Amino acid sequence: MRSRGLMILAGLLAVALLAAGGLWYAQSRGVKGSPEEVSRDYFRAWRLGSLDRMAKLAADPPLDFAGQHRALSRGLSVTSISLTPGPVVADGKDRAHLGYEVRRNLSGRGVWSYRSTLRLGVVDRRWKVLWTPDALYPGLRGAATWRLTEAKAPATAFVDRAGKPLVEGGTLEPYVAELAERFGGDEDDDPGWAVELQYPGEPAQRVKVFGGRAGKKIRTTVDARWQKAAEHAVGAASTPAAVVAIRPSTGEILAVADRLGGRNAFLGRYPPGSTFKVVTAAGLLSDGMSPSSGVDCPATVVTAQRTVRNHDGSSLGRTALRGAFAQSCNTTFARLAVERLHAAKMTAAAHSFGFNGPITPGVGAARGGFPQPGGDAELAEAAFGQGRVEASPLMMAVVAAAVADGTWRSPRMVDAALIREVGDPVQKAHPVPGAAALRTMMRAVVTEGTAARAGLPGGTAGKTGSAEIGGGASHAWFIGYRGDLAFAVFVAGGDSGPTVAAPLAARFLRAHR
Template structure:
């Protein structure tokens, strides 16, 4: 691969002071170069194609470090690479991350560009690159197999909701690639023009997983189809995900129509739609809906001890603290595990909670126009399973898309099938589109979700006025960090934020949501 690199790094002059004579005085750092210098050196070495120099800057580089880079370049016939560095952010005393953009020239196919993040940390007192396959391509988890492939469908161009070209280089591209494949085969589309040359696509197989298209190069003008994507929302979501402390995803949609406005996916493998994770306390929206339907009121009394034993299952609050005698609204705002587990066992039983889950779409097909996993709510077989299910643990699973739909259903009072294109186009792919239906007690749920932001677990995090939401910290095993969730709405915008292994919903996912909403306004 011939390298033609350009590396521009903001902030590398942080150690340089300019004297009055014009001379530059460079003060040495203790413990070796700082993250700015390490990042600049790494990108410079990458631009030059010097894997040996790169490895020296990486903490615990794998044995196949160089071969992973060469595999991408050979599989895609890369002729040159340009690396453009953006902002370096300190995420802690021993951690930092640098946003950068990669531009690769592919022989005969043009330029492939995308944004990524270089993570750095102190190892044995020195700053090093914390490399993973995701450094090579966002979301990549294993050894990638790359190739160019022709798509056997007529040329098709997808646009944003305003008819403008979709943004390139972001995590939306794998979703666009699948839309092109599925919709391009519909030759009866009335806007069709004469077929242009067959387009090409970049295909990636992550380890032993399925082959996915991460970029489609248009074969010509072809047909144009509008998606529901909002460029401003997409840019805001991408920025917030890039700044998140770990692999994250944001899905945003319009509750009044079901239109998906943004998909920022740093999980890999289209995890924002296909990944299934325990939703943790965000599922309390579903449980609260069942309790309101069973006759409880938002202001009704609800004890919140630090620990409770129900159905021979010990349930503890996440932070280990009691709230004491409270209303249902307060218990929801403080995310009391003990309250919701006990009430589910004593009042709801399995059938009522399962019915509420179905009302929010769990267990039903979800068809946005591309492949998406349905939420999973296996009916609890005993009281212990019911207690866990009520707080989004046990066998309950959902995708970030699924939980954005839950937030949207509360915001609008109507459950709507999410979509990336017009409903008629989804039906032409053969996917069923579920009819909309009212969500009972949505007004009470909105009161409770507003309390989470005004005085509960999401208070004081910089969320804009009018936001309602629910935090979640989902346990995945004693040896693994919990997942961080926050779902919510503001006006006619609903969203979910998910940070894999992020630890705390209030501490990690809520700030990501605040950053997204501040940029989306």
């Protein structure tokens, strides 16, 4: 008994020492509070409607912090709110996040529920809420007008690819709302209600519809498990992000998680950065080069009176095209585009991947933009996805899918026949140049290149991108594929494709279960 008592005492002493050690560590850093305490106080204040207390817990709340919350509550006639926070997840020593569900009763006209993310961090040696409008509603960009308007609800239910109801409360809802507007068929006589969001100077967008009796069902291409994995990934991003996933063999869109606001995973126009080197490489392969062709990768090159630098200032010297692609040498691709491709061949390569052509997934989507280069200086910039080149996350997911399958296919969220019925042209599938060689090069990016340390699961291939947007800021990209799944990960203002977007892609792929 004495021996057992000593063991218990020793165990308690060990726990006490560990606790003391943890306290000493926290005090030695001089950090006050904890993410658990701050999030608990924040949600308690939110439940009580104490907007001033919420603002005090935030690191740098905007002047209209309370105004943005009141605009939503008053515009939608919210009578009660329920908040269900999840566990706090550490993102390093001084960053954390937690997902939560919010349910709002809209004057008895419906209960609007969705999931969002609260981000926390150490600011001035104290744990704070890192508040953005996205914490109020996923993808919210700033001050907006909210309305609850009467609307005849379409007598149609949209289900996932397995025929099951789409999970409510995620960032997919605005896309489903547009599908309902376009393919909902006859309206039910039973009136419904619509939640509408409108930014200054922009048209209103419908984000949720309540009421009405659902009659027929329309099957979408959404895969519930991939959608859940995509939502999990963007919820962990520190800035607005999007994930779009496609089945390369069919063009079916399996998942859309969009915290960019305004359906910008489809409608946004962003410089694709070095992910566009997939297209440039396809042009070079069509021009007779191979992955083993010798090329130069200096840290800096002057071509067409344009100084081009590698993103991190690195230099490989003499290497193979495969190595320059894997290490994302801007200097290599800028010089080769000017010396070998010229504007015509570069434009042809872009067209083969769908740039400048219509893209009709069943909801609104922006074309990928590749304007004819006005000279060699513009061509050099375009070769690594800068200048006037623009693409949405959907567009770059299509690029990855085309490489994976060897065939470019129009992406779609519903059956192609439905898309044709509403008058949208569905582009014919066609082969893309150099797909087999591109697969070898994209695999090298993950095994030995810029994404080698991202934790991507085996069998993944892809391309990183860090697209400069001025003021020293960059968007972070990673596009890729694994088996019959292609995807694009985009993090607005995320800075680095290799260190931000590629690990987010790994989180997405590993969350699928």
